[in-house]
Amino acid sequence: MPLITRCLLTLVMLALLNGCSSARYYSQLITGQLQLLQAREPVAKVVADSQRDPVLREHLAKSQAARTFASQHLLLPDNQSYRRYADLKRPYVVWNVFATPEFSLNPVTYCFPVAGCVAYRGYYAQGGARGDAALKRQQGMDVFVSGVEAYSTLGWFDDPILNSMLHWGDERLATLVFHELAHQRVYVKDDTEFNESFASFVEQEGTRQWRAYQGLPPASxxxxxxxxxxxxxxxxxxxxxxxxxxxxxxxxxxxxxxxxxxxxxxxxxxxxxxxxxxxxxxxxxxxxxxxxxxxxxxxxxxxxxxxxxxxxxxxxxxxxxxxxxxxxxxxxxxxxxxxxxxxxxxxxxxxx
Structure with a gap:
């Protein structure tokens, strides 16, 4: 089934099950994901294009060595994820809204058909995240909005390298690739703490091994x-x-x-x-x-x-x-x- 058809069918199903308010939220998720996928282009094509920004081309060329290392040495999925690039023209791919009751550290959770229940709600537009945060504050909740550099679709799609992943240098880009590929390797529904801690460990140990592989000294x-x-x-x-x-x-x-x-x-x-x-x-x-x-x-x-x-x-x-x-x-x-x-x-x- 074509990608766009799958996404539209998912949206229709969610709208029927969850009502208009949920349908609007899922609509922005589907629209945002489709825009991201449509913006992708092969990394090799960007690197070979002498008309593109030379700094970008250098970053992307180095990223592919880390991407290969991830599969060959860290045994992370060997697929087309992070073999493409997408410039979204914004500093973050999504903004996550975290919320708790005033006197509790238990997060407000949200459940999705594929990812299960997670402890945040993501928006492709910063304005949408701020609006949701304002409503929650009116309800007396503690709220925090955080920009996100990357996320994983858990292998459903070939996730690209995003412009938002390039802000902090080549090593940070490599660590993000390790982290997000880890989610494709192991993911447990309804357990955000397990999934994120696992991916954070893979990121940290993977980065240590990546530095050693390059002949670099250990991080400070x-x-x-x-x-x-x-x-x-x-x-x-x-x-x-x-x-x-x-x-x-x-x-x-x-x-x-x-x-x-x-x-x-x-x-x-x-x-x-x-x-x-x-x-x-x-x-x-x-x-x-x-x-x-x-x-x-x-x-x-x-x-x-x-x-x-x-x-x-x-x-x-x-x-x-x-x-x-x-x-x-x-x-x-x-x-x-x-x-x-x-x-x-x-x-x-x-x-x-």
């Missing part, structure tokens, strides 16, 4: 340590907030203590920055901007189980095929058993 130990310390700081704040929200406190007192926890996080961040990081202000903008529950969600989603997957990779003796087999087995467990197994593996990582 200081930079990696700062990243890990910052993530740990945010996750510890999440844990304290979860404990706070479990208490039967009046709303006014709960708000005061919630604000105090965010103030504590900022103080602890400044201590890290000034006493251990020699004043490196890499996270200042994020820390000093308005804070709420929803802003913490990506950390829990993308990083929570990375230590567990690191321990599982070590258990597999660094064999990617064995590692993926273990991950697939975890994915088949019922959610409570899967979480318990991940907690056990995360404990193994702490012992190492």
């Amino acid at each position: 130990v200081d930079g990696l340590a700062q990243r890990d310390q910052f993530i740990a700081l945010v996750l510890s704040t999440r844990q304290r907030l979860q404990q706070l929200y479990a208490q039967p406190l009046p709303a006014t007192q709960m708000r005061q203590r919630k604000a105090a926890e965010f103030d504590r996080m900022r103080r602890e961040y400044r201590d890290l920055r000034d006493q251990q990081w020699a004043g490196n202000a890499r996270y200042d903008a994020w820390v000093n901007s308005p804070m709420n529950n929803a802003k913490l969600l990506p950390f829990g989603l993308y990083d929570q189980w990375v230590p567990a997957f690191a321990a599982l990779f070590k258990h597999a003796n660094g064999d990617w095929a064995v590692f993926y087999s273990h991950v697939e087995q975890l994915g088949k467990l019922a959610p409570p058993q899967r979480k318990a197994a991940l907690q056990q593996w995360a404990g193994e990582d702490l012992k190492a």
Whole structure:
């Protein structure tokens, strides 16, 4: 069945099942995805075109070495994803809206026919994301809008390299390719934390191996340590907030203590920055901007189980095929058993 026909049939089905409001939302998803697919062109064609931007051509040429490495060495899918390029004429491919109740870290989730339930809602236009965020704020929710450089269609389509993936250099582009291909390799419906933590681990370990393959020195130990310390700081704040929200406190007192926890996080961040990081202000903008529950969600989603997957990779003796087999087995467990197994593996990582 032709691609466009499949998409239109999906849209019609969703409209019938979910009503007009949902149909409008799915309409922008289908339209945005079709525009993305129509903008694709082979990377080889762009690289060979002397009339194109030479910086773009160089980035894309280097990207193909990383793309080949992903399949040959990381055993990620060997298909046409990231063998094409699309310029969307905007800084991000989508904007994700994260939302939580005022006194909870449980995300508002959305369920889709293919991807299952996820902890955010994506919009191809920034205005659509802002509009959704404004409505949720009116309902008393904590909301955070985040631009996204790339996403995976889980192998349904040949995902292209996007202009939004090129902002931070060749290595960052390679890490994005590793991350998104990981979603094509293993994906578990209705478990965002599992999927994103898995892809984040593949991204991190894949990048380490990619640097070694190129003969480059390991990434700065200081930079990696700062990243890990910052993530740990945010996750510890999440844990304290979860404990706070479990208490039967009046709303006014709960708000005061919630604000105090965010103030504590900022103080602890400044201590890290000034006493251990020699004043490196890499996270200042994020820390000093308005804070709420929803802003913490990506950390829990993308990083929570990375230590567990690191321990599982070590258990597999660094064999990617064995590692993926273990991950697939975890994915088949019922959610409570899967979480318990991940907690056990995360404990193994702490012992190492």
